[in-house]
Amino acid sequence: MDExxxxxxxxxxxxxxxxxxVRALVxxxxxxxxxxxxxxxxxxxxxxxxxxxxxxSHAGLIQSRREGKSVIYSxxxxxxxxxxxxxxxxxxxxxxxxCAPAVAAxxxxxxxxxxxxxx
Amino acid sequence: MDExxxxxxxxxxxxxxxxxxVRALVxxxxxxxxxxxxxxxxxxxxxxxxxxxxxxSHAGLIQSRREGKSVIYSxxxxxxxxxxxxxxxxxxxxxxxxCAPAVAAxxxxxxxxxxxxxx
DNA sequence: TCAACGTTTCAACAATCATTGAATCAATGG
DNA sequence: CCATTGATTCAATGATTGTTGAAACGTTGA
Numbered sequence: 001m002d003e004x005x006x007x008x009x010x011x012x013x014x015x016x017x018x019x020x021x022v023r024a025l026v027x028x029x030x031x032x033x034x035x036x037x038x039x040x041x042x043x044x045x046x047x048x049x050x051x052x053x054x055x056x057s058h059a060g061l062i063q064s065r066r067e068g069k070s071v072i073y074s075x076x077x078x079x080x081x082x083x084x085x086x087x088x089x090x091x092x093x094x095x096x097x098x099c100a101p102a103v104a105a106x107x108x109x110x111x112x113x114x115x116x117x118x119x
Numbered sequence: 120m121d122e123x124x125x126x127x128x129x130x131x132x133x134x135x136x137x138x139x140x141v142r143a144l145v146x147x148x149x150x151x152x153x154x155x156x157x158x159x160x161x162x163x164x165x166x167x168x169x170x171x172x173x174x175x176s177h178a179g180l181i182q183s184r185r186e187g188k189s190v191i192y193s194x195x196x197x198x199x200x201x202x203x204x205x206x207x208x209x210x211x212x213x214x215x216x217x218c219a220p221a222v223a224a225x226x227x228x229x230x231x232x233x234x235x236x237x238x
Numbered sequence: 239t240c241a242a243c244g245t246t247t248c249a250a251c252a253a254t255c256a257t258t259g260a261a262t263c264a265a266t267g268g
Numbered sequence: 269c270c271a272t273t274g275a276t277t278c279a280a281t282g283a284t285t286g287t288t289g290a291a292a293c294g295t296t297g298a
Contacts, residue, residue, distance in 0.1 A: 007135055014130035019122065026235040027212045028263055036244060048287060055285095069244050080210050081220040087206065088221060091199050093146045094273085102207060118284050134256085155274060167257060169276055173254095188265050188274050 001082040003075055005060065009083045012059035018052045021024040025062055032074030034067075120201040124179065125194030128202045131178035136163055137171045144181055144194040153186075 001009075013019050020042050025033060033041070039049045054071060056062045060079035065072050091098040120128075130136050139161050144152060152160070158168045172192060175181045180197035207212050210217040 003138065007133055007138055010129050011133035012131045014126055016126055019126055023209055026210055026214055029214060046245065071245060080217050083222040084206055087203055089141055091145055095145055095148060098196045098199050099203065102203040117229045165275065190275060
């Protein structure tokens with residue numbers, strides 16, 4: 001991921017509606033969600049949602065497929081991973097103390113819910 | 120870090136000049152850089168830089184202190200850490216496969232340069 | 239083929255953002 | 269105190285962005 005792509009991704013996430021879309025889609029998993037469901041879940045008009053979905057799609061953070069009448073949107077895990085990696089790579093430039101605090105959040109990732117952090 | 124703060128941080132990083140400022144300041148380390156040096160290094164006018172520095176400061180990603188005639192800006196490591204943590208926490212919601220690829224970048228953080236990754 | 243549903247496109251508008259140059263403010267040295 | 273250096277504020281401008289409703293499109297079932 002180069003600087004241009006990173007900027008596009010940050011722009012995409014720098015908007016309340018779009019951040020919520022990404023959150024909802026990540027939670028929804030690979031199956032994704034129909035545009036209509038997303039619209040009601042987030043509370044925006046279909047027109048407005050389409051606008052933001054296009055932005056996110058263009059930034060490589062989500063993808064879509066048609067299923068019957070509906071268009072299903074899902075999170076682009078690779079795009080999201082790339083962004084995290086970019087952020088950490090930049091922040092780590094000779095300064096590991098920036099990334100270190102994020103280790104806790106990451107380690108909480110592969111553990112069943114409720115499992116505490118202490119070594 | 121709540122949603123509102125995260126959005127502000129993403130907005131701040133979603134602009135080429137500002138992203139470069141953060142990069143330069145992270146590389147510069149805790150000592151930071153004078154505003155004038157930053158301006159020449161990045162290639163923008165003093166006026167314009169001030170505008171972007173204010174945005175970044177408001178987003179909690181940088182901080183400043185006065186030293187004589189100069190104002191020294193430096194990266195706010197905590198703010199950056201919080202943003203990474205937020206991104207990973209959101210992306211990890213039951214979907215660790217999103218964060219996993221970032222582990223490599225993170226592990227590269229605490230190792231001397233040139234040391235390879237293989238276990 | 240037609241009607242209905244889900245989604246997208248389009249045009250228009252207000253609001254926000256990025257950039258510029260002139261003016262101003264803060265700190266230092268003569 | 270004055271001149272100089274470094275940085276910020278201010279006002280104005282063009283560009284981009286977010287939102288809206290009406291119209292159009294694609295898909296499906298009757």
